Amino acid sequence: MNAPTQPSCRRRRARCLIIQLARLGDTLQSLMALKAVKQLYPELELHMVVRERFEAAAKKVHWLDGVFTLPTRQLIGPVLTGENTIRQSLGDAARWVSPLVEKPWDFVVNWSFSSASSYLAGLVPAFVKLGYSRRTDNTFACEDGWSQYMQAFVQDRVDQNIHVTDILTTQLLTALQIHLGEPENVGNNTVTSKAFFATDPPPREVFDSPFTKWIAIQLGASQKEKTWKAGSWARTASIIMNNHPECGIILLGGREERELETAFMNSLEADFAGNGRVRSFVGATDFDKWASIIGSCQWLFSADTAAVHLASVLGTRVLNVSVGPVKLAETGPYGNGHYVVSSAHEDVTPEAVYAAWSYGSGEWSHNLRVPFEKHAEGLGIGKDVLSNARVQRSKIRPSEEGGGVVYEPMIKRELRVGEWIGMAMGHIARTWYCGWTPAVGSEITRDLVSRTLVQSLRQAEKQLAVLSRLLVEGHLMASSISRKSMSLHSQKIMDVRDRMEIQELGAKLAELDQHIDAATASHVVLEPIGKMSKVLMHNLHGNSLVEISRASAAAYQQLNHGAGILRDWIKHTLSLARPVAVMDANVVSLASRRAGKESTT
Amino acid sequence: MRLLQGRVVDEPLAERKDVEGLLVGFISALIEEQRLPEPLAVETKNPVHGEGG
Numbered sequence: 001m002n003a004p005t006q007p008s009c010r011r012r013r014a015r016c017l018i019i020q021l022a023r024l025g026d027t028l029q030s031l032m033a034l035k036a037v038k039q040l041y042p043e044l045e046l047h048m049v050v051r052e053r054f055e056a057a058a059k060k061v062h063w064l065d066g067v068f069t070l071p072t073r074q075l076i077g078p079v080l081t082g083e084n085t086i087r088q089s090l091g092d093a094a095r096w097v098s099p100l101v102e103k104p105w106d107f108v109v110n111w112s113f114s115s116a117s118s119y120l121a122g123l124v125p126a127f128v129k130l131g132y133s134r135r136t137d138n139t140f141a142c143e144d145g146w147s148q149y150m151q152a153f154v155q156d157r158v159d160q161n162i163h164v165t166d167i168l169t170t171q172l173l174t175a176l177q178i179h180l181g182e183p184e185n186v187g188n189n190t191v192t193s194k195a196f197f198a199t200d201p202p203p204r205e206v207f208d209s210p211f212t213k214w215i216a217i218q219l220g221a222s223q224k225e226k227t228w229k230a231g232s233w234a235r236t237a238s239i240i241m242n243n244h245p246e247c248g249i250i251l252l253g254g255r256e257e258r259e260l261e262t263a264f265m266n267s268l269e270a271d272f273a274g275n276g277r278v279r280s281f282v283g284a285t286d287f288d289k290w291a292s293i294i295g296s297c298q299w300l301f302s303a304d305t306a307a308v309h310l311a312s313v314l315g316t317r318v319l320n321v322s323v324g325p326v327k328l329a330e331t332g333p334y335g336n337g338h339y340v341v342s343s344a345h346e347d348v349t350p351e352a353v354y355a356a357w358s359y360g361s362g363e364w365s366h367n368l369r370v371p372f373e374k375h376a377e378g379l380g381i382g383k384d385v386l387s388n389a390r391v392q393r394s395k396i397r398p399s400e401e402g403g404g405v406v407y408e409p410m411i412k413r414e415l416r417v418g419e420w421i422g423m424a425m426g427h428i429a430r431t432w433y434c435g436w437t438p439a440v441g442s443e444i445t446r447d448l449v450s451r452t453l454v455q456s457l458r459q460a461e462k463q464l465a466v467l468s469r470l471l472v473e474g475h476l477m478a479s480s481i482s483r484k485s486m487s488l489h490s491q492k493i494m495d496v497r498d499r500m501e502i503q504e505l506g507a508k509l510a511e512l513d514q515h516i517d518a519a520t521a522s523h524v525v526l527e528p529i530g531k532m533s534k535v536l537m538h539n540l541h542g543n544s545l546v547e548i549s550r551a552s553a554a555a556y557q558q559l560n561h562g563a564g565i566l567r568d569w570i571k572h573t574l575s576l577a578r579p580v581a582v583m584d585a586n587v588v589s590l591a592s593r594r595a596g597k598e599s600t601t
Numbered sequence: 602m603r604l605l606q607g608r609v610v611d612e613p614l615a616e617r618k619d620v621e622g623l624l625v626g627f628i629s630a631l632i633e634e635q636r637l638p639e640p641l642a643v644e645t646k647n648p649v650h651g652e653g654g
Binding site: 072075076079080086087089090093094097114115116118119120122123127128129130133134136137138141143144145174175178433 | 605608609618619620621622623624625626627628629630631632633634635
């Protein structure tokens with residue numbers, strides 16, 4: 001046995017391993033979060049584990065101290081083809097893991113939020129662990145607040161409005177602050193940069209005309225339902241090129257997107273097909289070329305793809321056409337001045353996309369003072385075309401307002417219940433994990449509150465009162481178990497009466513949990529509390545009945561705290577919808593109005 | 602504070618763990634993820650109050 005290692009976390013030169021086994025978009029978001037961390041803790045040694053397919057991005061940043069590549073195919077390929085059993089493949093897996101486990105890390109941060117990555121995080125020795133891991137008995141562990149939030153809300157598709165990049169950054173920075181102290185540099189250096197990756201400049205033949213403004217269009221998306229039609233992209237490109245002779249289009253995509261490229265070219269107005277204003281690199285870019293092209297374009301147009309995150313880190317403005325099951329607030333383009341166009345019911349129209357882009361690219365002249373709808377009207381795009389469209393602009397909020405990226409609506413629409421839940425859950429998370437409490441409902445104005453929302457919140461208010469009582473009862477009961485078990489001489493040998501009393505309290509608590517489940521399932525607004533309850537109860541931490549019952553009491557308290565914030569949000573929103581008495585000074589009687597009219601005629 | 606600081610495990614010794622069990626879990630989960638379009642959800646089991654979702 002080796003001698004126990006002293007926690008070296010108090011050193012600023014701490015070693016941190018980030019595990020990112022998800023896809024390219026997640027890898028890029030992680031890199032953006034890590035760059036922000038590195039700027040604040042420049043001496044922190046950062047190493048990263050990534051999938052082989054996505055290693056290019058991690059290997060192209062100079063401030064990472066090491067990149068470990070997971071050779072997925074090599075490790076599981078022989079098992080998938082039946083050549084090896086899982087046991088026979090363990091040797092290869094152990095050899096791959098060995099450099100990761102030879103020396104304990106100060107921090108292991110698992111940002112993959114997956115089952116496989118939790119086993120890897122469990123294998124790697126560390127002083128502090130963040131994210132999913134495994135306990136010594138190999139059961140799943142998710143014990144820090146932000147990871148519980150990821151599991152209960154983000155992965156369980158609860159509406160919430162904090163961007164994943166902000167969650168990752170805040171999670172790691174808060175832990176570093178606790179273990180290493182305040183950061184040395186508190187400057188406001190920007191994270192995004194054209195030089196984020198050490199890539200070669202784009203080939204000269206791509207950008208041979210210095211007077212052309214290039215717009216890259218990323219065809220395709222990770223899922224079919226998130227893909228915007230190639231014909232719609234072509235129509236958008238045609239409108240732009242017809243109205244803006246200074247603009248050219250660069251098509252991007254993987255080899256599997258060649259069909260979309262053909263469909264695009266077939267739908268493009270004939271004048272533009274062979275005149276050099278449309279250039280295609282579909283299936284012809286590796287990571288370096290892809291990044292250097294996007295970094296050199298004025299805009300990237302894309303549906304929900306990793307290209308959105310790549311453009312974000314490179315500081316290229318994004319126009320994101322958001323279709324299909326996308327949670328914009330979590331994974332939209334990051335930074336200032338990106339635009340997102342989606343539609344409430346029907347497909348997004350090329351005209352709405354053009355209106356959003358032309359508004360965004362003209363910001364320098366109107367400085368956002370011209371309402372978006374007026375701008376669209378000036379282009380001949382009427383309200384009927386925009387009736388279902390949602391156009392949002394990204395903005396980094398000042399830290400005194402909570403920080404992070406937010407998406408401001410350019411066309412005011414009444415709040416959907418899901419959007420309202422997203423705002424309330426974001427508030428609850430900030431209160432739980434940031435210790436910073438924004439004003440309740442400061443993002444909501446009276447004109448956003450619809451009758452449907454009011455009806456839904458009135459129903460939720462009644463159910464919430466029941467839920468709060470149950471959570472208070474749970475806290476009291478778990479505290480009773482804790483007090484009772486503290487009074488025992490031994491946890492294992494006890495009086496029969498004591499044992500029966502504890503068992504009885506345990507049974508009542510289990511029954512109470514069922515009532516809590518039923519109460520949270522009774523209304524969509526309360527469902528997030530139920531999901532968080534499951535995650536918290538799974539992750540109770542303790543080695544004895546006293547510790548576990550104490551942790552259980554704390555979990556009920558946390559849930560009730562969240563329920564209290566939810567109650568404040570409901571009250572605030574309903575108060576906005578209430579009719580307001582008009583001040584006497586503002587009242588003009590009909591008689592005096594008539595008299596006024598008569599005197600002017 | 603406990604929720605924010607991460608899990609302080611101070612586990613310098615790999616031999617304290619069931620390394621083989623963790624490796625088997627790792628490979629099995631990688632295979633499952635390869636077969637599924639979305640990453641695997643992790644299990645949620647409540648050690649005190651019974652089964653969760």
